[in-house]
Amino acid sequence: MDLVFIRAVFVLVFAAACYFFRPLGLDPVLSAVLGAAIAALVIIFEARARSLSLRRLIGAVAGSVLGIFGAFLFSLVLANSLPQGSMRSVLQIFVLLLMSYVGLVVGASKGDMLNLSALGGLFAGDRQAKRDIKLLDTSAIIDGRIADMAETGFIDGTLVVPEFVLHELQMVADSADSSKRQRGRRGLDVLQRMQGNSLLNVQIIKDDFPQIREVDLKLIELARKIEAKIITNDFNLNKVAQLHRVQVLNINDLANSLKPVVLPGEKMNVLVLKEGKEYDQGVGYLDDGTMVVVDHARRMIGRSVEISVTSVLQTASGKMIFGRVDEAQQKTDVLRVATELRELSS
Secondary structure: OOHHEEEEEHHHHHHHHHHOOOOOOOHHHHHHHHHHOOOOOOOHHHHHHHOHHHHHHHHHHHHHHHHHHHHHHHHHHHHOOOOOOHHHHHHHHHHHHHHHHHHHHHHHHHHHOOHHHHHHHHHHHHHHHOOOOOOOOOOHHHHHHHHHHHHHHHHHEEEEEEEEHHHHHEEEEEEEEHHHHHHHHHOOOOOHHHHHOOOEEEEHHHHHOOOOOOOOHHHHHHHHOOOEEEEEOOOHHHHHHHHHOEEEHHHHHHHHHOOOOOOOEEEEEEEEEEEEEEEEEEEEEOOOEEEEEEEEEEHHOEEEEEEEEEEEEEEOOEEEEEEEEEEEEEHHHHHHHHHHHHHHHO
């Protein structure tokens, strides 16, 4: 609100100055309108400059200075080559505007290539602070594990939730689908829980990109702008962000890396819950959700058996363990079945 007031005062003062002084000899009202229009253009330029990163701003300034210096040298050549007159003046002004504009645009576009940490400790500190910013994706908030991870202290720095992510989360919470509505409300509860933790720094920012419609692309563009990392468990967002050279912290990758290492030949106990896809297979799960496929275990559904690991398969969705029932267990089961059959026959 203060910035809007300052801008309005700037427009009024500039328009009043043009009204009284009439710099171009125009009608006072027309001069005031012209002054207000020029002030509005200055405000638009200021707003665009504020949205630039520090690298691009420094690149734009350096490019403009080099362009003006080159225009000055070119004007000296024109002064010695052409006779004095309107033609030479017009060419000098044109060269000045052209080279200043080209220097500004090229410098701003190449500003991301600057290494600000080499220019002094002030810039290095700013860059380090930006590295501690982590953007939260909608899927990561709904998942809920991010709150537990942050509370344990494994995630430091500032956790940032953009307004467009919060809006998407609210749309999911207001969905007509009951399952989506429940997931959205759980995400809002997780976010509220994180904000209530005094040890966490959770911020909601209003930066948006109206020209971009997809939330994932907005998140990637914001991460590039503020040099932040994205926390998500969305597989597609992970791949797209890597193509844009944006760092991603994937919660699923972290969960898979923390699963215990199992080697072929090891023995473990597993509860067989259902039959597998192949003949005479049983399927069980470890405490961390890892699927265990057991050969010759179809008749053991509902029982906890000791198995010997035969192989481990790493897939995109996680780890799968293959094993077979221990031979001693098989003999025991055969004897038990034979005993039951004798009892039934007698």
